[in-house]
Every structure is written in structure tokens, then in C-alpha cells.
Amino acid sequence: MPDFQKDLEALNRIPAPLLRWYDAGARVLPWRSDPQPYYVWLSEIMLQQTRVEAATPYFERFIAELPSIADLAAAPEEQLLKLWEGLGYYNRVRNLQKAAQVVTDRYGGQLPADFEALLALPGIGRYSAGAIASIAFGLPVPAVDGNVLRVLSRVLESPEDIGREETKKAMGAALEQVLPRTRPGDFNQALMELGAMVCLPNGAPRCGACPLQDQCLAYRSGTTGSYPRKAPKKARRMQERTVFLLVRDGLVAVQKRPASGLLRGLWELPGTDGFLSQDEARSYLAGQGLFPTGPLRDAGKAKHIFTHVEWRMRGWAAPVQSEAPGLTFATPDRIFDELCLPSAFRAYTGQIKAFVKEFTDADS
Ligand code: SF4
Structure with a gap:
């Protein structure tokens, strides 16, 4: 002591x-x-x-x-x-x-x-x-x-x-x-x-x-x-994630995270583990019953550091017409004014308005 x-x-x-x-x-x-x-x-x-x-x-x-x-x-x-x-x-x-x-x-x-x-x-x-x-x-x-x-x-x-x-x-x-x-x-x-x-x-x-x-x-x-003396911290675990910006009729897909674990109960952009290529991302979405009506657009790479884990993310944006269980389609205003999306997704939420405009303009 x-x-x-x-x-x-x-x-x-x-x-x-x-x-x-x-x-x-x-x-x-x-x-x-x-x-x-x-x-x-x-x-x-x-x-x-x-x-x-x-x-x-x-x-x-x-x-x-x-x-x-x-x-x-x-x-x-x-x-x-x-x-x-x-x-x-x-x-x-x-x-x-x-x-x-x-x-x-x-x-x-x-x-x-x-x-x-x-x-x-x-x-x-x-x-x-x-x-x-x-x-x-x-x-x-x-x-x-x-x-x-x-x-x-x-x-x-x-x-x-x-x-x-x-x-x-x-x-x-x-x-x-x-x-x-x-x-x-x-x-x-x-x-x-x-x-x-x-x-x-x-x-x-x-x-x-x-x-x-x-x-x-x-x-x-x-x-x-x-000084001060401090034992080195344990290295963080790396986790690769793919994040989707899915736009339907000017609305953007969000979902609630599980009630336990990291960022529990908060809203997020839908995603999955792994760093999916465009073809893999399209197959993954199809498996969820989501069929993009146009080409997937690259939403870039990002990382976010939590206390014990680091997310390495890549994003894909796509216009969709279908629904999928667990997804809520919300207006950008509702997402920004009412829902809590953690800053882990900031690199992608910052692109929401631009992709909504692009995909909506393409439809009209
Ligand atoms: S307390 Fe910190 S800032 Fe002040 S003299 Fe010591 S080391 Fe420098």
C-alpha cells in the first residue's frame, strides 16, 4: 500500500x-x-x-x-x-x-x-x-x-x-x-x-x-x-465495421443498438462486422431484404476510439426501396434534432444531407 x-x-x-x-x-x-x-x-x-x-x-x-x-x-x-x-x-x-x-x-x-x-x-x-x-x-x-x-x-x-x-x-x-x-x-x-x-x-x-x-x-x-509513473495500458481490441447510409424517399435508415453492451440503447446507422467490399456489402444488404436501386457509393473510412476497443469503419451509401426488420426510416431533421447518434458515427452522419439530396435528386 x-x-x-x-x-x-x-x-x-x-x-x-x-x-x-x-x-x-x-x-x-x-x-x-x-x-x-x-x-x-x-x-x-x-x-x-x-x-x-x-x-x-x-x-x-x-x-x-x-x-x-x-x-x-x-x-x-x-x-x-x-x-x-x-x-x-x-x-x-x-x-x-x-x-x-x-x-x-x-x-x-x-x-x-x-x-x-x-x-x-x-x-x-x-x-x-x-x-x-x-x-x-x-x-x-x-x-x-x-x-x-x-x-x-x-x-x-x-x-x-x-x-x-x-x-x-x-x-x-x-x-x-x-x-x-x-x-x-x-x-x-x-x-x-x-x-x-x-x-x-x-x-x-x-x-x-x-x-x-x-x-x-x-x-x-x-x-x-x-513523472507520473503509470503502468502501460493494455492494447485496445481492433474491430472492423461496415456502416450503411441507406436512403429511401428522402428518409435515412437508423436502428437502436441492443439494450446491453457498447453504446447500449442508442441509435446508430445500420452496419455489420467486417470491412465489406462493394460486392460483399451488396450481398449483405440482399441478405437483410434490402435491394439497392442504384450503385453503392463509397462513404469513406473512419475510426473511433472507445476505452477498450477501436472501430475501424468503412461506409457505403445506397438508395433503397425496401424495408428491413428493426430499421426505422427517419428524416435528417429528426435524426439531428431528436435522436441520439453517438459521435462514433460522426464521419457518416456528416454526409447524411448530401446523400439524401443526391439520391432524391436522382429519383426525380
Ligand atoms: S508542479 Fe508541475 S508545472 Fe509545477 S513545477 Fe512541478 S512539474 Fe512543473
């Missing part, structure tokens, strides 16, 4: 310069200007895999449509998924809603001001519970994410693997002892901000702009490129 108790003296030297730096130039963000618990919670969940610049418009749209936890609890799933479209990791928004329903039933629509009670809610782990408890309620608990671990690994020249849950826990236990009791939320946000803006990943920290230069062992010994 990693132990950072020996580093308490070094950690104790961080809060004062860090908070001075934060006070002088923290970014103005909507959930900081109005840190009500719902906003802090939502922003922390959105920011788990997304940069602030990308998450901010999503956040603003989300709270405009669902201004309270009760609204979130009662929202139809299709609306929720649409609000999340493009952020990925759709389980996060499903868990947000489950937690909102618990909060509505059990706590009268207000998040509990208690770390353990927050931790017990669906989709809220130690990091999110710490962030909400400290930022929204001023409770002295740490919030240790990848940014924080990277900064502290460099400051302490820590040899511990930051990918291990034990390292995170031990760092949290040590930080809890040095958190400034009067400003725990600001301290946590300042550490996250430093990791996001200055102590950047991939060996590229901007040490010249860092308030912790004097405290940072890696900076002093010129070893910033060697």
Missing part, C-alpha cells in the same frame, strides 16, 4: 502558494460563478472525460432544459441522451438520472451535504463525492483525480503508479490532513486547475508559470518528464 504520510511536510507547503495563484487567475466557469450542488455535480460528471471548453456549452444547454434535480429525475431518456450526444460514456448520464431519482425520493430534491451519502448515489465515486462535498458544501474532504495525481507525483517525485486505486486512496488520505479547513473547495479546484492548465500531461508541464516551482522536487531535479 503506498504511503504518503512521510510527505505531509512537503504537502503542507502547497496550499498557500496554490491558493494565491488560484485567487489571482482562476477561470470563470458557470458552475464556479454559481456553485449550487446540482451544478457542481453535473459539471464534475461532464468533466470526467471532457475538457472544460467542450463541456461548457453542454452544461449550459443541460441546465437550461433541466434546471433542477427534480427535472433531471423526470426527464424522458431520449431527451437525456440527446443532451449528452457527443460527450460519450452514456452510462454517466443514465446514472445521473438514477441518482437524481434517489435524491428526489430520499432527500426532497436536494443533494445531501455528506460525503458518505453522496458516495452511495449511483455514478458518484470518491472523486466526485469529494468534489461536490468540498466545493458545494465546504466540507474538508479531498478530490483526487488524474490531474491532481499528476501534479502531486511531480511535486513529490513519487514512484507510485498513479493508475492504481491504492495510490489514489493513499494520496487522498494524506491530502485530507493538509487541506485548508477554511477553503477546501477552492484548494481542490486549484489543484485540478493547475493540472489542467499548467502541470500538463505527456511530459509537457509549463513549469515557468507554476506557483509550485519552489516546492516541486521534479522541477528542481529536472525529472518532470519521468
Whole structure:
């Protein structure tokens, strides 16, 4: 078990310069200007895999449509998924809603001001519970994410693997002892901000702009490129897919993905495993009862990276006249305005309007 108790003296030297730096130039963000618990919670969940610049418009749209936890609890799933479209990791928004329903039933629509009670809610782990408890309620608990671990690994020249849950826990236990009791939320946000803006990943920290230069062992010994330590990730599995843009009478075929597994329950363009040639694609479609009324058009290649798998895709577009079980033919407006198609298909959804026009013009 990693132990950072020996580093308490070094950690104790961080809060004062860090908070001075934060006070002088923290970014103005909507959930900081109005840190009500719902906003802090939502922003922390959105920011788990997304940069602030990308998450901010999503956040603003989300709270405009669902201004309270009760609204979130009662929202139809299709609306929720649409609000999340493009952020990925759709389980996060499903868990947000489950937690909102618990909060509505059990706590009268207000998040509990208690770390353990927050931790017990669906989709809220130690990091999110710490962030909400400290930022929204001023409770002295740490919030240790990848940014924080990277900064502290460099400051302490820590040899511990930051990918291990034990390292995170031990760092949290040590930080809890040095958190400034009067400003725990600001301290946590300042550490996250430093990791996001200055102590950047991939060996590229901007040490010249860092308030912790004097405290940072890696900076002093010129070893910033060697920290943080992290075991290499397992290689992703490659999966080849063929994606179809099928157009009938100005409508485009979409289907729901299965209720379990990757992108569960979301809409998608129909497709199949493998990298099909034009002839193979035509045979595959015929096997589904779909007979293109014209030549298949090449919609190009694309790839999309998920956490554990990478899709290598090729696309074929075709005008069809037939139906096939499981397919829904929808207008492009409905696809863009109402249905949630994950960004994995962006290379092809971006061509929908052009192919609809081409195949419709050809018919007329
Ligand atoms: S001095 Fe450099 S390596 Fe050390 S915490 Fe600051 S930015 Fe990171």
C-alpha cells in the first residue's frame, strides 16, 4: 500500500502558494460563478472525460432544459441522451438520472451535504463525492483525480503508479490532513486547475508559470518528464465495421443498438462486422431484404476510439426501396434534432444531407 504520510511536510507547503495563484487567475466557469450542488455535480460528471471548453456549452444547454434535480429525475431518456450526444460514456448520464431519482425520493430534491451519502448515489465515486462535498458544501474532504495525481507525483517525485486505486486512496488520505479547513473547495479546484492548465500531461508541464516551482522536487531535479509513473495500458481490441447510409424517399435508415453492451440503447446507422467490399456489402444488404436501386457509393473510412476497443469503419451509401426488420426510416431533421447518434458515427452522419439530396435528386 503506498504511503504518503512521510510527505505531509512537503504537502503542507502547497496550499498557500496554490491558493494565491488560484485567487489571482482562476477561470470563470458557470458552475464556479454559481456553485449550487446540482451544478457542481453535473459539471464534475461532464468533466470526467471532457475538457472544460467542450463541456461548457453542454452544461449550459443541460441546465437550461433541466434546471433542477427534480427535472433531471423526470426527464424522458431520449431527451437525456440527446443532451449528452457527443460527450460519450452514456452510462454517466443514465446514472445521473438514477441518482437524481434517489435524491428526489430520499432527500426532497436536494443533494445531501455528506460525503458518505453522496458516495452511495449511483455514478458518484470518491472523486466526485469529494468534489461536490468540498466545493458545494465546504466540507474538508479531498478530490483526487488524474490531474491532481499528476501534479502531486511531480511535486513529490513519487514512484507510485498513479493508475492504481491504492495510490489514489493513499494520496487522498494524506491530502485530507493538509487541506485548508477554511477553503477546501477552492484548494481542490486549484489543484485540478493547475493540472489542467499548467502541470500538463505527456511530459509537457509549463513549469515557468507554476506557483509550485519552489516546492516541486521534479522541477528542481529536472525529472518532470519521468513523472507520473503509470503502468502501460493494455492494447485496445481492433474491430472492423461496415456502416450503411441507406436512403429511401428522402428518409435515412437508423436502428437502436441492443439494450446491453457498447453504446447500449442508442441509435446508430445500420452496419455489420467486417470491412465489406462493394460486392460483399451488396450481398449483405440482399441478405437483410434490402435491394439497392442504384450503385453503392463509397462513404469513406473512419475510426473511433472507445476505452477498450477501436472501430475501424468503412461506409457505403445506397438508395433503397425496401424495408428491413428493426430499421426505422427517419428524416435528417429528426435524426439531428431528436435522436441520439453517438459521435462514433460522426464521419457518416456528416454526409447524411448530401446523400439524401443526391439520391432524391436522382429519383426525380
Ligand atoms: S513545477 Fe512543473 S512539474 Fe512541478 S508542479 Fe509545477 S508545472 Fe508541475
